[in-house]
Amino acid sequence: MTTFDDRERAEEAKFSHDAEMQFRIQARRNRLLGEWAAERMNLLPAEREAYAKAVVQADFEEAGDEDVIRKLLGDLTSAGVETDEAEVRAALENKLVEARRALMG
Incomplete structure (x- = not known):
């Protein structure tokens, strides 16, 4: 029974680690995406930081990437930047x- 319990704990730890890494990768991606969009909108350095954080926050609205894409498209269009969903x-x-x-080395 001990071997089975050890294996089960190891699998749970791996699953937890993988989920945490996926979350960190997505948060980093969204931050980088926010910085990319902020640069395209010619925001000032202080505004760029705040905007990148807002993009990270936007990802918590719903599952998937659609909330982030919708925010970026709306903001870029409002700023007069020619862009499209693609x-x-x-x-x-x-x-x-x-x-x-960056995160996996």
């Missing part, structure tokens, strides 16, 4: 790779 989704994928590299 460009935002491409940036999202690029920033995901960048975030994963």
